[in-house]
Amino acid sequence: MTRTAPLRRLRAATMLAAGFAAAALSIVWSAAGARTFDDAKRSYDRALEKLVKGKGPSDPIAAAALAVMVDGELVYAGAAGCAEFEPKRHQPCRRAFSPETKFRVASISKMALALGVRRLVEDGKIDLDRDASDYLGWPLRNPAFPDRPITTRQLLSHLSSIRDPEEYWVDAPGSFRTLFDRPTQPFAAPESDADVGPGAWFKYANLNYGVLAGVIEGASRERFDRFMSERVFKPAGLDIGYNWSGVDPSARRAGAVLYVRDGKAWTAVVDSPSILGADSPVIRAASGVDKDDYLALYRPGDNPTLFAPQGGLRASVVDLVRLVSLVKDEAALTAPAWRFDPARPNGDSEDGYYGAFGLGVQSVPGDAELLGGRDLIGHPGEAYGVYSGAWAAKRGGADGARHDIVFAFAATGTGDATPKGVHPTFNAVEERLVRLALKAAEDHAAQRAAAEPRPFDAEADAMRDVDAALAAARASGKNVLLVLGANWCHDSRGLAAKFRTPALAAIVEDGFHLVWVDVGQRDRNLDVAARFGVEKLIGTPTILVLSPDGALLNADSVHEWTTADSRPVEAAIRYFGALAGRRD
Numbered sequence: 001m002t003r004t005a006p007l008r009r010l011r012a013a014t015m016l017a018a019g020f021a022a023a024a025l026s027i028v029w030s031a032a033g034a035r036t037f038d039d040a041k042r043s044y045d046r047a048l049e050k051l052v053k054g055k056g057p058s059d060p061i062a063a064a065a066l067a068v069m070v071d072g073e074l075v076y077a078g079a080a081g082c083a084e085f086e087p088k089r090h091q092p093c094r095r096a097f098s099p100e101t102k103f104r105v106a107s108i109s110k111m112a113l114a115l116g117v118r119r120l121v122e123d124g125k126i127d128l129d130r131d132a133s134d135y136l137g138w139p140l141r142n143p144a145f146p147d148r149p150i151t152t153r154q155l156l157s158h159l160s161s162i163r164d165p166e167e168y169w170v171d172a173p174g175s176f177r178t179l180f181d182r183p184t185q186p187f188a189a190p191e192s193d194a195d196v197g198p199g200a201w202f203k204y205a206n207l208n209y210g211v212l213a214g215v216i217e218g219a220s221r222e223r224f225d226r227f228m229s230e231r232v233f234k235p236a237g238l239d240i241g242y243n244w245s246g247v248d249p250s251a252r253r254a255g256a257v258l259y260v261r262d263g264k265a266w267t268a269v270v271d272s273p274s275i276l277g278a279d280s281p282v283i284r285a286a287s288g289v290d291k292d293d294y295l296a297l298y299r300p301g302d303n304p305t306l307f308a309p310q311g312g313l314r315a316s317v318v319d320l321v322r323l324v325s326l327v328k329d330e331a332a333l334t335a336p337a338w339r340f341d342p343a344r345p346n347g348d349s350e351d352g353y354y355g356a357f358g359l360g361v362q363s364v365p366g367d368a369e370l371l372g373g374r375d376l377i378g379h380p381g382e383a384y385g386v387y388s389g390a391w392a393a394k395r396g397g398a399d400g401a402r403h404d405i406v407f408a409f410a411a412t413g414t415g416d417a418t419p420k421g422v423h424p425t426f427n428a429v430e431e432r433l434v435r436l437a438l439k440a441a442e443d444h445a446a447q448r449a450a451a452e453p454r455p456f457d458a459e460a461d462a463m464r465d466v467d468a469a470l471a472a473a474r475a476s477g478k479n480v481l482l483v484l485g486a487n488w489c490h491d492s493r494g495l496a497a498k499f500r501t502p503a504l505a506a507i508v509e510d511g512f513h514l515v516w517v518d519v520g521q522r523d524r525n526l527d528v529a530a531r532f533g534v535e536k537l538i539g540t541p542t543i544l545v546l547s548p549d550g551a552l553l554n555a556d557s558v559h560e561w562t563t564a565d566s567r568p569v570e571a572a573i574r575y576f577g578a579l580a581g582r583r584d
Contacts, residue, residue: 037447040440041076047436048080051411057428062259062266062385062413063097066433067317068440069325069406071395071566075444077318081412083256084273085266095254102240102247102314103256103410104270106381108390109242109313110209112323114156114333114360115232116216121332125219128153128359132211135218137301138177140211142187145197152215154198155208156359157337159347161188161198168207169305172285172294176210176303194345202338202347204354206310213304224304225281236326240315242307245281247314252276255314259413260385266413270384271314281307311383320390320408324378328392328406333359334377352424362425364391370423370431372438374405380425387411387418387430393438395566403445407437452493453500456486456518462525469513473548479581480548481512484519484529485541492541494565498572507573511580512545534558545579553579 044066054060063081067074077099085091120126126135131149133140140150142161154160165186170176179186186207188196195201213224220227229246233239241247244255258270275282283306285291315323327333336356340349349355356363364376371393378391390408411429421431469480485492496516499508508514517525522537529537532544532552539562545554552558560575561567 037075037444040443040447041078044076044436044440045078045080047432048078051429051432052081056432057419058432059261059415061411061415061429063101063256063410064412064433065097065099065101065317065410066437066440067099067321067408068437068444069321069404070441070444071404072325074318074321076440079317083254085257085259091266097256097412098316099318100251100316101254101256102251102316102319103388103412104258104311104384104386105313105315105320105388105390105410106311106383106386107206108315108320108323108379108381108388109309109311111327111360111379111390112228112232112240112313113209113212113216113309115323115326115330116228117152117156117212117359118330118333119231120216120219126152126215128156132215135215136177136211137218140180142198143185144187144190148198150198152212153337153359155212155215157357158202158204158208159199159338160205160208160211161196161201161203162186162205162207162211163188163203164205164207168205168210168310169284169308170303172283172289172291172303172306174286174303176214176305179207179210179305200346202340202349202354202357204348204350204357209310210305213307213309214301217300217304221300223298223300223307224309225307236322238315238319238322240313240319240323241281242309242314243282243312244275244278244314245307249279252314256412258384258386261413261415282312283307311381317408317410320388321406324390324392324408325406327361328377328394328404334361334363336363355425364423364425367423370421370426370434380430385413385415387414387427389426389430389434391434391437403441405438405441407434407441409433409437449490449493452490453496454487454493455496455516456492457516458518458520458524460516460518462515462517462528463531465515466517466528466531469515470546470548470550472513473546473581476513477548477581478510479512479553479579480544480546481508481514481576481579482517482528482532482544482546483514483541484517484525484537484544486518486520489540491539491562491564491566495541495561495572498564498567498569501569504569504573504576507577507580511576538562548581 048064051064052061065079068076079097079099081097082093083097083101084095086094129151132152150160163186216227217224225242225245229241239248239251244252253276255271255276257268259266260269280292283291336358339356340347355365361377362379366373366375374393376391376393381388388410393405395404419428421428473480498504517528519525538559541561542558543561544558547553
């Protein structure tokens with residue numbers, strides 16, 4: 001860990017909004033009788049129950065669910081409320097909503113589609129900057145800008161100049177090309193004070209993703225829903241699909257009915273029990289059309305809007321954290337293709353809701369009040385009474401965050417008058433779930449930090465310990481491993497924790513005499529490093545591997561492990577395995 005300031009204490013958790021008690025991370029996690037993370041999980045469960053019951057700034061809702069992943073580990077998954085109500089007068093709950101309950105996730109579907117495009121780019125079948133018309137098989141042009149092609153990149157980033165018509169889909173057996181053949185075409189018209197043509201102006205539009213589904217079908221020659229299942233979801237171990245396509249029948253039957261509040265009653269609007277019990281993908285069709293026969297004869301490119309590429313993905317919150325985990329390290333998708341410029345407006349930010357957008361991925365700037373300064377990447381969703389979100393806050397960044405945090409949430413049966421939140425991207429219901437997700441991640445980090453080993457002894461005679469290790473090495477033939485660090489340093493503790501894993505523990509035991517050297521704030525026992533030619537500690541931990549006669553064997557990599565906590569244990573196994581001495 002590189003240190004440029006006095007010891008940082010673990011940041012206090014963001015204070016929870018109305019309906020949640022304020023809490024800080026000074027909780028003692030490890031002492032006898034202290035609060036455990038299981039206790040914390042129960043408090044998150046109660047917070048979800050309060051949200052569903054309307055205890056706070058919003059009305060009662062049908063269900064709420066949340067999943068939180070930290071550094072690739074699912075640390076919390078909880079839910080409250082109902083996935084299906086009985087069709088009786090008082091509408092008792094027939095099935096509870098769970099973190100594994102799949103539901104129509106709304107516009108998070110767009111981020112999933114971007115992964116499909118990414119796969120075809122990797123296969124060399126799509127060029128992001130090529131005219132999308134080449135994949136569609138028909139000319140896609142804004143008639144006001146006939147000389148400016150519309151590209152796949154522009155469609156993904158909402159820079160295409162396409163605008164949403166009242167309906168951005170076509171029922172079977174129609175062709176989605178007819179959306180662009182109507183007298184009133186779905187394109188931006190020229191403006192005198194701004195360039196709103198392709199590539200110049202951001203305007204969020206669902207129809208972009210209907211067109212992108214056509215691009216995928218044209219490039220892959222496969223039906224959109226099947227391509228996404230076979231090329232993106234199944235290889236990632238995800239049982240999810242557009243309009244239920246490819247989803248295991250038992251998971252579909254256990255899916256959520258989506259409701260809106262009609263007075264005091266819940267009215268189903270999406271995925272009725274009969275839909276959940278069906279086998280085929282859900283599609284819209286004109287009266288008299290046999291949907292199964294139509295799908296059997298479907299030709300790629302005919303009408304991919306049938307599969308609701310803009311919002312029809314069915315997934316659970318647990319599925320969604322895994323989905324956004326696939327996206328967060330795809331720099332080609334997450335890097336903003338557009339940023340709002342308030343000095344020279346270049347798009348419609350919708351009052352700050354949109355600040356930056358990549359390829360199917362929205363960027364949300366860090367906010368001290370809500371996000372503790374951490375930027376988010378991911379995508380929100382809102383439709384049919386659902387508020388959803390799948391977001392990642394990556395380690396590093398301006399605040400030097402130590403952990404990758406990924407979370408996904410859902411609130412179903414919400415009303416039309418949900419209060420706004422303190423952040424322009426989230427309303428009050430969403431903010432309660434965001435705050436809860438970040439609190440769960442921070443609590444887990446605090447517990448993990450409390451459980452990490454602290455092997456550095458400030459009172460030890462470090463030079464005497466080094467001499468003893470060298471003497472033992474001359475007798476055994478092993479090498480000497482000096483770890484110069486401190487218990488305050490999370491990377492030093494992280495390396496010590498890795499040394500406990502069986503494979504690495506065996507390498508250290510069999511190949512080294514290990515000495516933990518406490519260097520405090522890099523102001524203690526520096527003579528140990530200087531003895532072996534290391535005049536300056538850039539960070540902690542610093543690793544010195546010595547031969548039995550005291551020669552420094554890793555002079556070119558002594559500082560390689562100052563980020564040990566975030567390095568995979570496999571890298572440590574390779575590194576220390578290559579430097580191990582003769583084994584007894």
